[in-house]
Structure formats: C-alpha cells, structure tokens
Amino acid sequence: MERTAGELVRLAYEAQKRSYSPYSGFATGAALETADGQIFLGCNVENAAYSPTNCAERTAFFKAVSEGARSFMRIAIVGNRANEAGNYCPPCGVCRQVMREFCDPEHFEVLLAKSPQDYRIVLLKDLLPESFGPEHLEEV
Ligand code: THU
Numbered sequence: 001m002e003r004t005a006g007e008l009v010r011l012a013y014e015a016q017k018r019s020y021s022p023y024s025g026f027a028t029g030a031a032l033e034t035a036d037g038q039i040f041l042g043c044n045v046e047n048a049a050y051s052p053t054n055c056a057e058r059t060a061f062f063k064a065v066s067e068g069a070r071s072f073m074r075i076a077i078v079g080n081r082a083n084e085a086g087n088y089c090p091p092c093g094v095c096r097q098v099m100r101e102f103c104d105p106e107h108f109e110v111l112l113a114k115s116p117q118d119y120r121i122v123l124l125k126d127l128l129p130e131s132f133g134p135e136h137l138e139e140v
Contacts, residue, residue, distance in 0.1 A: 015041035
C-alpha cells in the first residue's frame with residue numbers, strides 16, 4: 001500500500017525528535033522515501049566547531065546512499081525551535097545540491113511541512129533551477 005504524503009511528514013517529525021542541535025536550538029527532521037518504498041530518517045547533527053554540522057536532509061541521504069539506495073521519490077522536511085510555531089523549512093543550498101546528485105529534478109518532490117497537517121509540495125527543479133549535475137561530467 002502506498003504511503004501518503006501526510007505519513008511521510010509524520011515520519012519527519014519522528015526524526016526531528018533525535019535532533020542534536022544544542023547550538024542553534026533549531027531542530028530539523030527529514031524522511032526520505034526510495035523508489036521501492038524504503039524510508040531513511042535524518043536529523044541535524046551540530047558540532048561545537050559549527051562548520052561540521054550536518055543538516056537533516058543530508059543525514060537522510062548519506063544514510064540511504066551508504067546503505068545502497070540510489071533511487072529516490074520524495075523527502076519530507078520539518079524544522080523549528082522548541083516552543084515556537086512551525087514554519088516551512090526549505091532545504092539549504094548544499095542539501096539541494098546533494099539531492100540533485102541522486103534525484104531527477106523534474107520528478108523529485110520536496111514536502112515542506114509546518115505541521116503534520118499543513119504541508120506543501122515543491123519539485124527539486126523549482127528549488128534548484130539551471131542546476132549542475134552528474135551528466136555535466138559525462139564524457140562525450
Ligand atoms: N538545517 C537543516 O537541518 N536543514 C536545512 O536545510 C537548513 C538548516 C539545520 C542546520 C543547523 O543545525 C540548524 O538547522 C540551523 O541552521
């Protein structure tokens with residue numbers, strides 16, 4: 001049975017509970033769905049030296065790719081400070097580029113949620129237009 005978008009959003013909120021974000025206080029979560037229906041969860045993992053911080057989306061992608069997954073359908077993303085109302089949490093530029101490495105920009109869906117019931121769906125091509133990808137390095 002197919003998973004609904006709302007279910008994927010709820011899984012992103014589950015992932016957010018594991019956020020390690022003592023410096024920003026901004027907890028993020030992501031749920032990445034593969035073409036064959038597997039789910040990889042990710043949260044942000046911050047660091048005292050700041051720049052080694054990893055976003056929730058990249059955590060999910062790196063977990064998935066390192067486990068052998070290569071084909072992805074969509075990702076749900078959530079993020080907010082504790083005790084603050086949720087707002088849409090668009091992926092940072094680095095995460096967009098990581099998505100571009102593994103996903104078809106015309107079809108890959110990014111679900112931005114501000115609550116389990118309130119989300120919108122955007123395509124990767126609209127988040128990262130005119131993008132550079134693996135095909136640009138192919139030999140002719
Ligand atoms: N963050 C994410 O996890 N994903 C994004 O796309 C935007 C930012 C994290 C990084 C950092 O831990 C915190 O949110 C504040 O920037």
